[in-house]
Amino acid sequence: TTEELFKLYEFFFFGLTLVDITPAQGEISVGESRFFLCEVIGGAKEIDWFAPTGEKIELGRLDVSVIRNDETSSTLTIYNAKVDNAGTYKCVASSGDREAEATVNLKIYQKITFTNVPSPQEFTEGDNAIIVCDVISSPPPTVLWKYKGAKIQFEKDVRFRTLNNNHLQIRGIRKTDGGVYTCEGRIKARGEVDFRSIKVVVNVLPTIRIRQVETNGTADMGFSTLLACDADGFPEPMVTWAWNNVPLESGEKYNFNEDGSEMTILEVTKLDEGDYTCIAKNKAGESEQELSLKVFVKPKITYLESQTTTEMDEQVTLTCEATGDPTPTITWSFGTRVFTEGEQNPDGDVLVRSDARVSSLTLKYAQYTDAGEYLCTARNAIGEMAQPVYLEVRYAPKILGSITVYTWEGNPANISCEVLAHPSNVSITWLRDGVQLPNANISNIKIYNTPSASYLEVNPESQSDFGNYNCTASNEIGTESKEFIVIPADVPSAPSITQVQPYSSTAQVLFEEPESTGGVPVLKYRAEWRAVGRGKWVQRVYEVQDGLSSVTVAGLKPETDYEVKMSAINGKGEGDGSQSVVFKTEHVREPSPPILEGTLQPKGNSLKVKWTKQDDGGSPITHYLVKYKAVNSDWKPEIRLPNVSEYVMLIGLEWDTEYDVFVVAENQQGKSKPGTLTFRTSSEPAATTDSMEDGTGLNTGVIVGILILVCVLLLLIVDATCCFLNKCGILMCICGKPGQGTKGKDIETGKAAFVQDVSKEPIVEVRTEEEATANHDAEGHPEPNETTPLTEPEQVTETATAVVDLPLSVPTNSDTVTHTTDLSQSSPVSESTTLTSSITAPPSDSPNPIHTTPPNSSTPKSHTKPSSSSPPSSDPANVTLLVDLGDSPEPQTEVPPVVPSEEPVPVPPPSPFSADQSAAINSKITENELESPESHATLNPISPQGIVPGTGAEPNALTQTNATESKA
Incomplete structure (x- = not known):
C-alpha cells in the first residue's frame, strides 16, 4: 500500500526503523481472546505496547499480556475480551533517539446472550403473569416470543404483550395458558439468532367439595362415622383436617385414606360432636371448608328407684330419669298394661306426668295387685332402653x-x-x-x-x-x-246319647256329659249294649280323658238290631243309666281303610310306616297289602303281610325324594280303600372325613369293632376250654341246666322257614297290635294279675304258622286308640277317641279261636306233665302262609305245615282271691263279652326292595307264633 511504500522509503533513504503489526486489524466477540504480533525490521532496543487510552501496557497483566519475543518482535494478547478492551492499540519501537510505531484497531462486539431465563416459571391462575427472558448483544437484539412453536399473535389476544425489557406479559393467566414458550433473540446485521425454551406452569388454587355438609352419628354403640371432602386443584392439593383449629392426626381415634379426603372417626361419642374443617393446600395456596357432625345418643336411664307402700295408703310415686339425643320419651308399663300420659282411669288412681327427661308414675290407694315389676322404657329415634323397678305393697292376708x-x-x-x-x-x-x-x-x-x-x-x-x-x-x-x-256329694245324672253311628261289627256312640256331676268330677262312663230284647247286657267301662265325646262298642254281629245305654260314675258312685237307643249294624263288607302314621328314621332315607286297624267290616282281616313308590315313578311290587302286622320299615330309599305309600286291609269280602301316606326323605348327608380318605384305611369305629370281636372270640375259646377240661365256665352253666334240650326243641318246632334266592331284596318287619306279655316266677309259674282268669286255668297251646278263618262276629279292634272319630268316614277310627277302657264281660264262645302264647313264655320250664288236650293241628286245609307271595315277580317255595311243639302246659297257681271275691267279680261278668286276643308275630320274608325288618330275626326266614289269652 502507499503507507507501506512510504515506510520502505523512509527505511532506505533516512535509515529509520520499520514496525509492523500482524494482523493489521481485529474483530472479536466478547469473551473471545486474540493476540497481535509487532515486528521491527532492523531491530530495536525497546518495543512497547500502548492501550487505546494511551497508557503503556505493563508487563505481568493477566487480561492484557505483553511478551517480548526477541530483539525484533513483541506479542500483545487480550484474554476474554470485554467491550472496554475495544480501541486502537499502538506498538512503539525505539533504538537510541530513533523510534517507530504501528497501530492496530481492535473491534469487540456482544453476541446474543441470555442472562436470565428461568424455567420453569410458575404462576397462579388469574394472576398477571410476566415471563422473564433477559437477553443482551451488540448491537441490541430483536426479541420474538413463541408459544408451542408458533409466533404469538399479540393483535389477536390482547392479554399478551411484550414489555420494554422484552419480557412477555399475560394478563389473567389461565390453566390453559400453561406450556412451553420460546424466547428468541436476533441480530440482523450479523444474521445471528439464538433462543431459549421456557416452561410455564399455571397453578390452580384448591377448590373443596363437601359430600355431606352435616353428618349424623350414633354415640356409645361402637359405631364409626365418615367425614369426606373432595379437593381439586393443580398441583394436586394435600388435604388435612382440623377440629376447633386443632390439626387432627391418624391414630386410635382418627383414620384417613391415602389422599386424606376421607376421615373416619372411630367409636363415636357425644364429645365428638362439632364442626370439622377440611383444609386443601398446594403451591397456589390453600382453601378450607367446614362440615358438622351431629351425634345422637341412645337413651340411657340414669335414675330409677324401687318403692315400698302399704295397701290403701294415699299414694306412692315411681320416678324415672333418662338421657339421650334426641330427648327420649318415657313410658311406663306393668305386665301387659301400658300407661300413657295423664290420668289412666276416671277415678284418677294412676297418674303419669313427664317433664323433659323425667317421668313419674303415681298410684293412689295402691292395692296388693299393684305390687310387682314396673318397666320404665325410654325411647328416641336411635333406640330404646328399658329397666325394671319394683313396687312393694304390704297388705293384710287375702284368702283364696x-x-x-x-x-x-x-x-x-x-x-x-x-x-x-x-x-x-x-x-x-x-x-x-x-x-x-x-x-x-x-x-x-x-x-x-x-x-x-x-x-x-x-x-x-x-x-x-x-x-x-x-x-x-x-x-x-x-x-x-x-x-x-x-x-x-251326689251321683251324676245320666249322660245323653245324641247319635249312634253303626258299622258292621262296631258302633260309635256319641253323647253329651251329664247335666249334673253331683259336685265331684265324673271319673268313668259305662256303656252297656245287647241284641234287642234278648241276651244279657255286655258292658265296658271307659276312663275319662280330655275332650270326652264318644265311645266305640265292638264285637257286634252284622245286620243285627242292638240297643245301647250309658251311665256316668264319679267318686260317690254310679248314676242312673240313660234311655236305650236302638240301632242296626250294617251288613258284612270290606274293611275300612287303616290310618297310617309315618316316622322318618334317624338315617334319613328310612321310614317306619305304622297303621291303626279300623272296622273289619264284620269279617276278620286276613292280611294287609303294602305298596309304595317314588312320585312320578312306577309302584314297587306289592307286599302281603299277615293280619297281625302293625308296621313295616322301608329302608334304602332315594335321598330327598317324595314317596307315596298305600296300605290296604283285606278280608273275605274284599279290599278296603287304601290308607295313604306321603312323605319326603332327607337330603343326602355330606361325606364324612373317613369316607373321603383312602379306601384302604379303616375308620375308628371299624377298628374298635374288630378289637371287641377278637376279645369276645378269645373269651369264648377260654370258656369252651374250661367247659370241656374242668367242667366249669359259662357254657357249662348253660349246658348243665335242666330242660335245655327241650327248649331247643321248642324253637325248632315253632319255626316255619323258607329260603328263596331273591337278590338284594330288603327285609320286612311287622309287629302285632298288642304284644302279649306274661309274668313268671322263679319256678316258671305265671303270676296272677288283673287279667288272670278267676275260674279255670287257661289251656295254652302252640299252633302252626297259619291263618285260621274266624267267625264274622269276632272283634278285631283294639281296646285303646288315640285317633279322632270322623263320622264322615265309613267306620270309626277306633273304639274310643278320648278314653281308655276295660272289658268286664266274660269271654264269648267262638269257634276256632286263635290261642296265643306270650312272647316270653315260648320256652317255659317243665313243671307239669304234658297236656294231651291240645293235639297238633296238622290239617293242611286250615294252614295258609302268612305272606302270600303270589304277587311277587319271583316264584316262591311252598311252606309245609308245621307240627306244634308238645311243650307241657304250665298250670297256674291257685287264685289269689277268696271265694267271696271271686263270686263278686264273676257276678259282674256277663256272658256276651268278647274275647280280646293278643298275638305276636315276626315276619322276615324276602320282599321287594325298600322293606326292612323291624326285628332282629335272620333274613329269608319266616317265623310266627300265634297264641291267645283271655282277659278278665
Whole structure:
C-alpha cells in the first residue's frame, strides 16, 4: 500500500526503523481472546505496547499480556475480551533517539446472550403473569416470543404483550395458558439468532367439595362415622383436617385414606360432636371448608328407684330419669298394661306426668295387685332402653280357694285355705262354730300347713260333719276370715246319647256329659249294649280323658238290631243309666281303610310306616297289602303281610325324594280303600372325613369293632376250654341246666322257614297290635294279675304258622286308640277317641279261636306233665302262609305245615282271691263279652326292595307264633 511504500522509503533513504503489526486489524466477540504480533525490521532496543487510552501496557497483566519475543518482535494478547478492551492499540519501537510505531484497531462486539431465563416459571391462575427472558448483544437484539412453536399473535389476544425489557406479559393467566414458550433473540446485521425454551406452569388454587355438609352419628354403640371432602386443584392439593383449629392426626381415634379426603372417626361419642374443617393446600395456596357432625345418643336411664307402700295408703310415686339425643320419651308399663300420659282411669288412681327427661308414675290407694315389676322404657329415634323397678305393697292376708267342697260320708275331703299376704309370715287358724280346730272332741279332722296355705282334711262320719268351716289368717298388717262349706256329694245324672253311628261289627256312640256331676268330677262312663230284647247286657267301662265325646262298642254281629245305654260314675258312685237307643249294624263288607302314621328314621332315607286297624267290616282281616313308590315313578311290587302286622320299615330309599305309600286291609269280602301316606326323605348327608380318605384305611369305629370281636372270640375259646377240661365256665352253666334240650326243641318246632334266592331284596318287619306279655316266677309259674282268669286255668297251646278263618262276629279292634272319630268316614277310627277302657264281660264262645302264647313264655320250664288236650293241628286245609307271595315277580317255595311243639302246659297257681271275691267279680261278668286276643308275630320274608325288618330275626326266614289269652 502507499503507507507501506512510504515506510520502505523512509527505511532506505533516512535509515529509520520499520514496525509492523500482524494482523493489521481485529474483530472479536466478547469473551473471545486474540493476540497481535509487532515486528521491527532492523531491530530495536525497546518495543512497547500502548492501550487505546494511551497508557503503556505493563508487563505481568493477566487480561492484557505483553511478551517480548526477541530483539525484533513483541506479542500483545487480550484474554476474554470485554467491550472496554475495544480501541486502537499502538506498538512503539525505539533504538537510541530513533523510534517507530504501528497501530492496530481492535473491534469487540456482544453476541446474543441470555442472562436470565428461568424455567420453569410458575404462576397462579388469574394472576398477571410476566415471563422473564433477559437477553443482551451488540448491537441490541430483536426479541420474538413463541408459544408451542408458533409466533404469538399479540393483535389477536390482547392479554399478551411484550414489555420494554422484552419480557412477555399475560394478563389473567389461565390453566390453559400453561406450556412451553420460546424466547428468541436476533441480530440482523450479523444474521445471528439464538433462543431459549421456557416452561410455564399455571397453578390452580384448591377448590373443596363437601359430600355431606352435616353428618349424623350414633354415640356409645361402637359405631364409626365418615367425614369426606373432595379437593381439586393443580398441583394436586394435600388435604388435612382440623377440629376447633386443632390439626387432627391418624391414630386410635382418627383414620384417613391415602389422599386424606376421607376421615373416619372411630367409636363415636357425644364429645365428638362439632364442626370439622377440611383444609386443601398446594403451591397456589390453600382453601378450607367446614362440615358438622351431629351425634345422637341412645337413651340411657340414669335414675330409677324401687318403692315400698302399704295397701290403701294415699299414694306412692315411681320416678324415672333418662338421657339421650334426641330427648327420649318415657313410658311406663306393668305386665301387659301400658300407661300413657295423664290420668289412666276416671277415678284418677294412676297418674303419669313427664317433664323433659323425667317421668313419674303415681298410684293412689295402691292395692296388693299393684305390687310387682314396673318397666320404665325410654325411647328416641336411635333406640330404646328399658329397666325394671319394683313396687312393694304390704297388705293384710287375702284368702283364696273354692268356698264349696263336695264329698260324702267316709270320703276325706280337703278344704284349701290359700293365703296371699305381705309380709308372708301369716298365722292361720281353723274354726267351726267358734271352736278352734282340731280339738280333743273331734278326731276326723286333720290340718296340714304350708308357707302359703293351710289344708283342712274333713272325713265326714255323719250328716253333722257337713256345714261351715272358718279359716282366719293374720299378719302384722291385718286379719281376714273366710267361711267354707262342705256339701254332701251326689251321683251324676245320666249322660245323653245324641247319635249312634253303626258299622258292621262296631258302633260309635256319641253323647253329651251329664247335666249334673253331683259336685265331684265324673271319673268313668259305662256303656252297656245287647241284641234287642234278648241276651244279657255286655258292658265296658271307659276312663275319662280330655275332650270326652264318644265311645266305640265292638264285637257286634252284622245286620243285627242292638240297643245301647250309658251311665256316668264319679267318686260317690254310679248314676242312673240313660234311655236305650236302638240301632242296626250294617251288613258284612270290606274293611275300612287303616290310618297310617309315618316316622322318618334317624338315617334319613328310612321310614317306619305304622297303621291303626279300623272296622273289619264284620269279617276278620286276613292280611294287609303294602305298596309304595317314588312320585312320578312306577309302584314297587306289592307286599302281603299277615293280619297281625302293625308296621313295616322301608329302608334304602332315594335321598330327598317324595314317596307315596298305600296300605290296604283285606278280608273275605274284599279290599278296603287304601290308607295313604306321603312323605319326603332327607337330603343326602355330606361325606364324612373317613369316607373321603383312602379306601384302604379303616375308620375308628371299624377298628374298635374288630378289637371287641377278637376279645369276645378269645373269651369264648377260654370258656369252651374250661367247659370241656374242668367242667366249669359259662357254657357249662348253660349246658348243665335242666330242660335245655327241650327248649331247643321248642324253637325248632315253632319255626316255619323258607329260603328263596331273591337278590338284594330288603327285609320286612311287622309287629302285632298288642304284644302279649306274661309274668313268671322263679319256678316258671305265671303270676296272677288283673287279667288272670278267676275260674279255670287257661289251656295254652302252640299252633302252626297259619291263618285260621274266624267267625264274622269276632272283634278285631283294639281296646285303646288315640285317633279322632270322623263320622264322615265309613267306620270309626277306633273304639274310643278320648278314653281308655276295660272289658268286664266274660269271654264269648267262638269257634276256632286263635290261642296265643306270650312272647316270653315260648320256652317255659317243665313243671307239669304234658297236656294231651291240645293235639297238633296238622290239617293242611286250615294252614295258609302268612305272606302270600303270589304277587311277587319271583316264584316262591311252598311252606309245609308245621307240627306244634308238645311243650307241657304250665298250670297256674291257685287264685289269689277268696271265694267271696271271686263270686263278686264273676257276678259282674256277663256272658256276651268278647274275647280280646293278643298275638305276636315276626315276619322276615324276602320282599321287594325298600322293606326292612323291624326285628332282629335272620333274613329269608319266616317265623310266627300265634297264641291267645283271655282277659278278665
